[in-house]
Amino acid sequence: MPLVGKKQALELGASIADDEVMDLMFDGRDFVAKGLVGDYHGRVCIMATGAARKKHPLPGMEALEGHGVSYCAVCDSFFYKGKNVAVLGSGEYALHETQELLQVVSSVTLLTNGVEPTAPFPDKVRIDKRHLQGLVGEGAFQGVHYEDGTEENFDGLFVALGSANATDLALKAGAAFDQGKLVLDENLQTSLPGLYAAGDCTGGILQVSIAVGEGARAALAAIKYLRENK
Numbered sequence: 001m002p003l004v005g006k007k008q009a010l011e012l013g014a015s016i017a018d019d020e021v022m023d024l025m026f027d028g029r030d031f032v033a034k035g036l037v038g039d040y041h042g043r044v045c046i047m048a049t050g051a052a053r054k055k056h057p058l059p060g061m062e063a064l065e066g067h068g069v070s071y072c073a074v075c076d077s078f079f080y081k082g083k084n085v086a087v088l089g090s091g092e093y094a095l096h097e098t099q100e101l102l103q104v105v106s107s108v109t110l111l112t113n114g115v116e117p118t119a120p121f122p123d124k125v126r127i128d129k130r131h132l133q134g135l136v137g138e139g140a141f142q143g144v145h146y147e148d149g150t151e152e153n154f155d156g157l158f159v160a161l162g163s164a165n166a167t168d169l170a171l172k173a174g175a176a177f178d179q180g181k182l183v184l185d186e187n188l189q190t191s192l193p194g195l196y197a198a199g200d201c202t203g204g205i206l207q208v209s210i211a212v213g214e215g216a217r218a219a220l221a222a223i224k225y226l227r228e229n230k
C-alpha cells in the first residue's frame with residue numbers, strides 16, 4: 001500500500017497486519033482468516049490476492065484436477081485416508097497443507113521441484129528436491145515423472161505453491177465454483193454472504209485501474225452488507 005494511503009487508513013482506525021494467510025473459514029456468519037502470525041475475524045472478507053500464476057505448473061495437471069490432483073487439503077484430505085500423497089511446494093503454505101494432510105493420510109512426500117524448502121517440515125515428511133517433468137496417469141493421477149527419467153507412484157497430489165490465493169481460500173471457506181471459476185455476482189460477492197473478491201484474482205483484465213475499481217465496488221458492497229446485517 002502506498003505510504004500516504006496507509007497513513008490515511010491508519011488515521012481512520014484501520015489496522016494493518018503484515019501476515020501470510022493460509023486458510024479461510026466460514027461458520028455461516030463470520031469469517032476467520034488464519035495467518036502465520038495470527039487469526040483475523042470479521043463479518044465480511046474481501047479477497048485481493050492478485051493473479052494466480054501458479055496454476056497448472058506441470059503438463060497434464062489441468063486434466064487431472066479432481067481426479068487425484070487437489071488444491072485444497074482441508075477439502076479433500078479425507079479421500080486419501082490412510083494413503084500416500086505428495087505435496088507440490090516448498091514454503092509455509094505447503095507446510096500448512098502438509099500438516100492438514102498428516103492428520104488423515106499415511107504418508108506425505110514433499111516435492112519441491114528443484115528448490116530448497118523454506119519452512120520447517122516435520123521429520124516424518126520425506127522431502128524430494130528432484131526436478132519434475134510431468135504427471136503419470138490418464139483420467140486419474142497415478143504419480144510423477146522426475147527429470148532423471150524415474151517415476152514414483154502416489155495416491156494423490158496436493159498443489160501448494162507460493163501463497164494461498166483467492167481460489168484456494170474460497171475453496172477452503174466453501175464458496176461455489178462453476179467450471180473451475182469462482183462464482184461472483186455483480187457486486188463481486190461469492191456464493192458465501194459477506195465474501196467478496198477484487199482485482200487480478202477475479203480473473204478479468206489484469207490492470208491497476210480495473211483492480212482499484214473492483215476494490216471500490218467490493219468495499220461499497222461490503223459496507224452495505226454490514227449495515228443490513230448487523
Ligand SMILES: Cc1cc2nc3c(=O)[nH]c(=O)nc-3n(C[C@H](O)[C@H](O)[C@H](O)COP(=O)(O)OP(=O)(O)OC[C@H]3O[C@@H](n4cnc5c(N)ncnc54)[C@H](O)[C@@H]3O)c2cc1C
Pocket residue numbers: 019020021022048049050051163164165198199200201205206207208209211
Ligand atoms: C511485470 C508487471 C507489469 C505490469 N504493468 C502494468 C501496467 O503497466 N499497467 C497496469 O495497469 N497494470 C500492470 N500490471 C498489472 C497490475 O500490476 C495488476 O493488475 C495489479 O497490481 C492488480 O492488483 P491486485 O491488488 O489485484 O493484486 P496485486 O497487486 O498482485 O496484490 C496482491 C497482494 O496480495 C498479497 N497476497 C497474495 N496472497 C496472499 C496471502 N495468502 N496472504 C497475504 N497476502 C497475500 C500479495 O503479496 C500482494 O501484495 C503489471 C503486472 C506485472 C506483473
